[in-house]
Amino acid sequence: IDMEAATRRGVAVCTTPGANASSAADHAVGLMLAALRRIPEYDTGIRAARWARTGQAAPWELNRATVGLVGLGAIGRLVRRRLTGFRAHVLACDPAATPEAGTELVELDELLGRNDVVSLHLPLTSATRHVIDRRQLALMRPGAVLVNTARGGLVDEDALVDALESGRLRAAALDVFEREPPARTRLLALPNVILTPHVAGLSERSVEEMTRRATAAVLDVLAGRVPANLVNPEALAA
Numbered sequence: 001i002d003m004e005a006a007t008r009r010g011v012a013v014c015t016t017p018g019a020n021a022s023s024a025a026d027h028a029v030g031l032m033l034a035a036l037r038r039i040p041e042y043d044t045g046i047r048a049a050r051w052a053r054t055g056q057a058a059p060w061e062l063n064r065a066t067v068g069l070v071g072l073g074a075i076g077r078l079v080r081r082r083l084t085g086f087r088a089h090v091l092a093c094d095p096a097a098t099p100e101a102g103t104e105l106v107e108l109d110e111l112l113g114r115n116d117v118v119s120l121h122l123p124l125t126s127a128t129r130h131v132i133d134r135r136q137l138a139l140m141r142p143g144a145v146l147v148n149t150a151r152g153g154l155v156d157e158d159a160l161v162d163a164l165e166s167g168r169l170r171a172a173a174l175d176v177f178e179r180e181p182p183a184r185t186r187l188l189a190l191p192n193v194i195l196t197p198h199v200a201g202l203s204e205r206s207v208e209e210m211t212r213r214a215t216a217a218v219l220d221v222l223a224g225r226v227p228a229n230l231v232n233p234e235a236l237a238a
Helices: 003-008 021-036 039-047 074-086 108-114 134-139 157-165 185-189 204-222
Strands: 066-070 089-093 103-105 117-120 145-148 171-174 193-195
Touching (some): 021 171, 108 134, 185 193
8 A cells, every 4th residue: 555645645544453363373274284284285196096195195293393483473473372282382583572481482593493384474574575585495494394374575486496396395385475366387386385365364254354344444534533543644634
């Protein structure tokens, strides 16, 4: 959104924070499980009359895995809560986070080198664009899984594809992409990537709640009231 243009024209911009946090956390854990348990691979295999179950086709576990959360905001904290049921050891990297029981706060480089699964929960800013690039991917534990349900621009996709093709990473599970819909043939062709169409925050319940809050904001502005979660109060100051 062009905030400057909206403010100049007296257009109030509001958000609905937290309305889809639970849905996004569910999806992040779902992608972890789908990648580690290799569910899409098995589904595809059965449809192709294959029955691969052991050896090179054996799945892995989230139970007691080490999981790194890059970003510990509302969604990251909900993911951490869900991981307690799997007895996972959780590391987190977030300069704004405070120490809490059950979570070890570390710097990004250390987090990447110690985890079986790395899950991203950051906003996309100039400081976080390509926070996971070729150097960071090289720091990740061989055989690790990368999950991104935050913003596509956090990851250098070319570097990620190289890491997946080489076997440096075990798998990736992506709900967001640098370009949406994704059009990179190399990414789409990889068997060890799970892809979903930017739906982590969407569910019947979350869409209903976002719609309710957005409608309330519109009604407040029309009635001359200041709406909740107004991003640009200057727009209504005149």
